[in-house]
Amino acid sequence: MKSLSQLLQNIPPSATIAVNDKAKSLKAAGRDVISLAGGDPDFDTPAHIIAAAKAALDAGDTHYPPSRGTLAIRRAVAQKMSQEYGLTVDPATQVLVSPGAKFLIYATLAALLNPGDEVIIFEPYWVSYVPMVIMAGGTPVTVSLDPATQFSITEAVEDAITPRTKVIMVNSPNNPTGHVIDATEAAIVRELAIKHDLYVISDEIYEKLIFEGEHINLASLPDMAERTVTVNGHSKAYAMTGWRLGWAVGPAEIIGLMAKLQSQTVTSAASFTMAAGAEALSGPQDEVERMRQAYKARRDFMVDALNAIPGVECDRPAGAFYLFVRFPGLGTDSMELANILLEEAEIAGTPGIAFGKAGEGHVRFSIATSMEELKRAVARIEKLMRTRSA
Numbered sequence: 162m163k164s165l166s167q168l169l170q171n172i173p174p175s176a177t178i179a180v181n182d183k184a185k186s187l188k189a190a191g192r193d194v195i196s197l198a199g200g201d202p203d204f205d206t207p208a209h210i211i212a213a214a215k216a217a218l219d220a221g222d223t224h225y226p227p228s229r230g231t232l233a234i235r236r237a238v239a240q241k242m243s244q245e246y247g248l249t250v251d252p253a254t255q256v257l258v259s260p261g262a263k264f265l266i267y268a269t270l271a272a273l274l275n276p277g278d279e280v281i282i283f284e285p286y287w288v289s290y291v292p293m294v295i296m297a298g299g300t301p302v303t304v305s306l307d308p309a310t311q312f313s314i315t316e317a318v319e320d321a322i323t324p325r326t327k328v329i330m331v332n333s334p335n336n337p338t339g340h341v342i343d344a345t346e347a348a349i350v351r352e353l354a355i356k357h358d359l360y361v362i363s364d365e366i367y368e369k370l371i372f373e374g375e376h377i378n379l380a381s382l383p384d385m386a387e388r389t390v391t392v393n394g395h396s397k398a399y400a401m402t403g404w405r406l407g408w409a410v411g412p413a414e415i416i417g418l419m420a421k422l423q424s425q426t427v428t429s430a431a432s433f434t435m436a437a438g439a440e441a442l443s444g445p446q447d448e449v450e451r452m453r454q455a456y457k458a459r460r461d462f463m464v465d466a467l468n469a470i471p472g473v474e475c476d477r478p479a480g481a482f483y484l485f486v487r488f489p490g491l492g493t494d495s496m497e498l499a500n501i502l503l504e505e506a507e508i509a510g511t512p513g514i515a516f517g518k519a520g521e522g523h524v525r526f527s528i529a530t531s532m533e534e535l536k537r538a539v540a541r542i543e544k545l546m547r548t549r550s551a
């Protein structure tokens with residue numbers, strides 16, 4: 162047989178597979194595994210959003226929609242960006258709506274990169290960034306951030322910039338660290354992007370999940386709109402992971418190439434989901450706030466409870482719904498930590514190494530799960546640490 166795609170075979174295997182497989186087999190064997198490994202809100206999609214999808218279906222909205230997204234949802238996106246960040250966005254040429262933010266990040270990279278172009282990715286990073294850069298023909302260049310400074314972006318990133326650097330990827334609030342960039346970090350990214358003529362991909366999917374500080378939309382900083390693609394989506398803020406809906410806003414030329422990729426592959430997002438997505442963006446936002454408050458209460462409970470356990474350390478993340486936890490009482494090899502938690506406490510977390518080597522020494526816990534489950538998890542960790550130190 163002739164050989165399969167070299168490009169796809171070059172993609173490194175995910176470091177989470179082994180732990181996930183083990184969690185699944187423990188569950189299948191009837192063990193009561195508490196899963197803190199996922200990124201899927203435990204809340205249901207708000208009722209008014211579901212009603213909008215049902216109404217669209219009842220009205221016969223079941224045909225091919227415009228490939229870039231219905232005008233209603235593109236207008237809702239443009240209006241949101243104008244109201245929240247003062248950005249002027251043309252819904253006809255500067256917005257693309259797709260089945261999820263994930264596809265949009267890939268589409269942005271595909272629109273920007275030529276073979277060998279380098280993309281700066283801050284570490285720890287969301288697991289899909291490196292594979293996506295490789296699939297788009299680029300070369301990922303990772304820049305490690307320091308847990309001692311809560312994983313802040315510093316001027317040291319300039320050392321990683323070469324004549325081949327084309328793009329900087331920023332994710333704030335961050336998965337997995339929960340870090341939210343401040344004005345100083347945003348200024349560093351802006352100045353370097355302008356100085357070295359770089360594009361910026363700003364993944365803002367956790368935008369609505371901030372507990373301290375304010376979200377900075379990089380595109381709305383001076384002279385940044387022309388070089389920034391903002392990617393966002395409905396999954397996290399509106400508890401809509403299964404609907405597969407996201408949007409990107411950026412310069413018309415880049416969005417045009419992304420739209421070309423979309424129209425020649427997935428065609429479009431699903432018609433009636435876009436009716437729901439427009440309602441999510443333009444309708445009442447009180448459910449978003451209710452969920453944010455619930456995540457904040459869970460964060461505070463978990464951070465306080467974990468730090469009260471000898472041998473466990475956890476910073477208080479300013480955003481997103483993850484905790485990046487250290488277990489100095491157990492060790493620093495994150496695969497080993499995740500295995501101990503799974504085997505001895507029946508808790509599934511994600512080993513920090515999955516997010517790059519700067520994530521080593523950590524396990525990511527998702528707090529997108531009920532307070533009851535989190536309380537049970539804390540009790541198990543307390544017991545584990547007590548047993549281990551006895």
Ligand SMILES: Cc1ncc(COP(=O)(O)O)c(C=O)c1O
Binds near residue numbers: 261332395
């Ligand atoms: C940082 C980050 N970006 C993008 C996504 C993709 O979200 P979706 O494709 O569901 O819109 C996720 C999902 O976990 C994420 O954590």
